[in-house]
Amino acid sequence: MASVRELKQRILSVKETKKITQAMKMVAAAKFKRATIEVQKSRDLYKNIQSVLNNLCARIEPDLIPSFFKDNKSEKQALIIIAGDRGLCGGFNAAVIKEAERFLKEQKKPTEIYIFGNKAHLYFKSKQWEIAKAYPYFMEIMDMEEVHDALIPLVSRYYQKEVGRVWLISNKFKTALTSELINTQVLPVKNYEVINEEKKEIKSDYIYDPAKADVLKSFLEYYFTVQIFTALNESSAGEEGARMTAMDSATDNAEDMIKGLSIKYNQSRQAVITKELSEIVGGAEALVN
Amino acid sequence: MKNDTLTFKVVTPEGTIINELVTFVKLPGITGEMGILPEHSPLLAELDIGKIRVHKANGDMVRFFVSEGFAQVMPDEVMVMTESLERAEDIDIEKAKKEKKEALEELNIEDKKEDKRKARKKLRRSAARIYIHSIHFGPSHPHHH
Numbered sequence: 001m002a003s004v005r006e007l008k009q010r011i012l013s014v015k016e017t018k019k020i021t022q023a024m025k026m027v028a029a030a031k032f033k034r035a036t037i038e039v040q041k042s043r044d045l046y047k048n049i050q051s052v053l054n055n056l057c058a059r060i061e062p063d064l065i066p067s068f069f070k071d072n073k074s075e076k077q078a079l080i081i082i083a084g085d086r087g088l089c090g091g092f093n094a095a096v097i098k099e100a101e102r103f104l105k106e107q108k109k110p111t112e113i114y115i116f117g118n119k120a121h122l123y124f125k126s127k128q129w130e131i132a133k134a135y136p137y138f139m140e141i142m143d144m145e146e147v148h149d150a151l152i153p154l155v156s157r158y159y160q161k162e163v164g165r166v167w168l169i170s171n172k173f174k175t176a177l178t179s180e181l182i183n184t185q186v187l188p189v190k191n192y193e194v195i196n197e198e199k200k201e202i203k204s205d206y207i208y209d210p211a212k213a214d215v216l217k218s219f220l221e222y223y224f225t226v227q228i229f230t231a232l233n234e235s236s237a238g239e240e241g242a243r244m245t246a247m248d249s250a251t252d253n254a255e256d257m258i259k260g261l262s263i264k265y266n267q268s269r270q271a272v273i274t275k276e277l278s279e280i281v282g283g284a285e286a287l288v289n
Numbered sequence: 290m291k292n293d294t295l296t297f298k299v300v301t302p303e304g305t306i307i308n309e310l311v312t313f314v315k316l317p318g319i320t321g322e323m324g325i326l327p328e329h330s331p332l333l334a335e336l337d338i339g340k341i342r343v344h345k346a347n348g349d350m351v352r353f354f355v356s357e358g359f360a361q362v363m364p365d366e367v368m369v370m371t372e373s374l375e376r377a378e379d380i381d382i383e384k385a386k387k388e389k390k391e392a393l394e395e396l397n398i399e400d401k402k403e404d405k406r407k408a409r410k411k412l413r414r415s416a417a418r419i420y421i422h423s424i425h426f427g428p429s430h431p432h433h434h
Contacts, residue, residue, distance in 0.1 A: 041302060045302060045370075048368065048370065049300070052359075052370070143302070143372075144302055204330075206332055207330055209318050209320060209323065209334040210335065215335050218335055222370070
């Protein structure tokens with residue numbers, strides 16, 4: 001059994017840890033609240049842009065199908081991985097990393113990767129797959145323009161048919177306790193095929209301003225930017241939620257440990273006192289006899 | 290029956306920031322301004338940095354600064370998709386002037402290509418903000434309140 005002093009020290013150190021996890025929980029809670037507001041806003045934006053995209057898919061005449069809708073038959077493909085920048089958030093980062101690795105191992109075509117977030121970058125930089133671009137700590141500077149700029153290398157490789165299919169693996173925020181792991185094809189944009197398979201009525205094409213090809217190209221790039229922007233916000237909210245939950249249960253665990261250690265501490269202190277008493281009594285009896 | 294109003298809706302990274310009934314919208318298209326009345330044919334347009342003018346159903350006229358984007362026009366709705374939209378009266382004129390000065394300085398320095406592109410955009414945005422503010426308040430009254 002540990003000595004009384006050792007136990008006392010352990011109790012103090014667990015109490016310190018509890019203070020830290022408690023503080024981290026408070027910080028995560030504040031960040032989580034902000035992130036959930038951002039998620040709601042970008043979901044609203046994405047929903048609207050998607051409705052325009054779906055209108056477009058239903059209306060566009062097949063004389064000019066933009067390359068974002070077509071399979072370019074490239075021998076290579078790309079994977080976008082979105083994970084967090086920091087740890088202490090339970091299995092949040094591990095879930096994305098694990099799924100990405102499983103996916104990459106399964107691919108027959110060579111797959112280059114584009115990484116958002118420090119944690120996935122740290123993991124994949126020593127692995128066999130080619131990292132085309134990595135954006136660690138991207139959330140600290142994130143806005144639409146930054147997302148657009150970050151996607152330029154991938155988009156131009158797509159146009160040049162150096163990559164064909166592009167996939168996205170990330171966490172989609174659900175509640176503070178849960179995120180949903182997403183693995184989806186983002187390029188070519190699937191909506192066109194889906195909508196045209198079930199097309200019921202023929203609507204007239206839009207008037208475009210300026211020329212149709214230009215508007216389609218820039219609108220689809222914009223759609224893609226909004227999609228990744230939204231995915232980044234989803235991931236960020238999920239991460240802060242996971243961290244808040246992880247720090248909450250760490251605080252609870254510390255509390256339990258303190259209780260357990262305190263019982264042990266009291267028991268061993270009691271044992272010492274009992275032992276001392278019996279020694280005194282024994283000594284006194286020896287003197288009497 | 291012919292409709293005499295349409296919905297003017299604006300979506301940005303801040304979500305849907307405007308959703309109201311109007312009678313007329315003027316948009317800054319890449320190839321020039323375009324006026325939209327109710328019952329317009331479906332249109333998808335790319336927007337330039339510039340001014341949006343809206344006539345509300347109650348007769349009020351509102352001017353906005355828009356920083357590029359797109360507009361989808363349907364017979365009953367104009368939806369503007371942009372990174373930022375500001376009411377003329379909400380434009381921070383001091384900030385715009387500061388940004389214009391900064392952008393001009395950045396453009397005078399010999400540097401990489403990409404920086405210039407950003408500086409040019411910054412210059413055009415700040416100049417548009419100053420212009421819209423001045424037509425709203427008049428050039429002689431740069432400080433409202």
